[in-house]
Amino acid sequence: MAITSVGEDAHRVDALLDLGKAERLADGVARLSGAQAESMMWACTSGSFVFGPDGARRQVDQVAVAAGVPASSTSIAFADALHYLGIRNIAVAASYPADVAAHFVTFLSASGAVVVAMGSHGIVTAAEVGLLAPDEVVEMVRAADHPDAEAVLVPDTAMHTLSIIERLESAVGKPVLTANAVTVWKGLQLIGPVPRLPGLGTLFRTAR
Structure with a gap:
């Protein structure tokens, strides 16, 4: 690395x-x-x-x-993972400010995804994202979820998610794709x- x-x-x-x-x-x-x-x-x-x-x-x-x-x-891995799983309708749980998160939505839309809900949390630096506790990440994902979403996407490789993916999926009852996992x-x-x-x-x- x-x-x-x-x-x-x-x-x-x-x-x-x-x-x-x-x-x-x-x-x-x-x-x-x-x-x-x-x-x-x-x-x-x-x-x-x-x-x-x-x-x-x-x-x-x-x-x-x-x-x-x-x-x-x-x-690109996010878009490819959605195609691999056959998922189109998604929710996004973004740590970013809204204007940056909107670029992610545009990127996913260009690959054929339909973003039915998007939560942005206005966190300005990767260093701050890295300090989020597991409970905070779970709540972020739960808050961003939508009944029409087939999966919730969690961008930002600074967010520690690999050890809690099963917990995230249990919280919303559907696939959760995180930046580190898709990478x-x-x-x-x-x-x-x-x-x-x-x-x-x-x-x-x-x-x-």
Whole structure:
């Protein structure tokens, strides 16, 4: 894993466009040159979806060329996971301010998803998101849910969710796709069939 450089830790569109610029990603790939990776993920949701579908695809294409292995990103992984599960109607539980969260909605809509509800929580920095307690994340997901949603999506890789996905799904009675979970899933899918992994929710129980 390589942590890419950050100009300003801010959930603000201009700061996120800077976060995901090609030079930062190229530096991250270079620092992983000896890792012998079989796939590579740009593990960031907001630093990819703010570029839009075409821009996000250009990001991962550049990473793939530089790394010499298949690559993707968290935002693209969300869209791919929805297609994989056959889910169209979704709710979004976003930590971001509303204007940033709206970019995620636009990104998902371009992939064919229908966002029936969206909760944004106005958290400005990734550092603050990382301090959210499990109970707070559960309440965020529960508050964002909607009866018409087939799943709830939780963007932001700074949010600690891998250990509580089963709890999140139990809270709303439906699949919950989180940034870190879809990132792991897509990284594995790029190199072959994804194994069933207990404790990581519906996405990792649905093998085919």
